Amino acid sequence: MLMVVKTFMDWTVSWLPMYGEAKLLLVIYLWHPSTWGAGHVYDGFLHPLVAWHEADIDRGLLDLRARARDMTTSQLKAAAAIGQVWLVKAARCVPS
Template sequence: MPIIVKRFVDWTVSWLPMYGEAKLLLIIYLWHTSTRGAGHVYDGFLHPLVSWHEADIDRGLLDLKARDVTASQLKAVAAIGQVWLLEAARCVSS
């Protein structure tokens, strides 16, 4: 999704004079430690957004964890079933 947004913004705004230079300055502002740009963007925009949706994020993580446990349990059952099949084959062959 972010790539789609980036391409759309590039396509719609790239005709502006000095767009590339402004984009480079934004990246340097976000990256450089003396400007603390990434911290300002996080504190001003991302943190309120994440805290607003915190319950939904936690619910989604719990769902993923439950699916992972189920998948690991299925793998364990499959391994036990494989051992039982090998034992049954040994009993039949002897």
């Protein structure tokens, strides 16, 4: 999301004088501990947005966890089947 906004802003307002310097000042404001810039942005914009959509985010994470568990199970079963076939082939090649 941040890259989309950055690309759009670079494309639309990069022609303005001092745009690069203003962008650098914004990064310093967000980064420097004495300005609490990142805290202001989080408290003012991100926290209310996340709180508003918290139920949807939690539901999506639970769905993602279930899908990852199912995918891991299927991959482990496939690997076990391949290992079993390889083991049987190896056992046939060993002279008794």
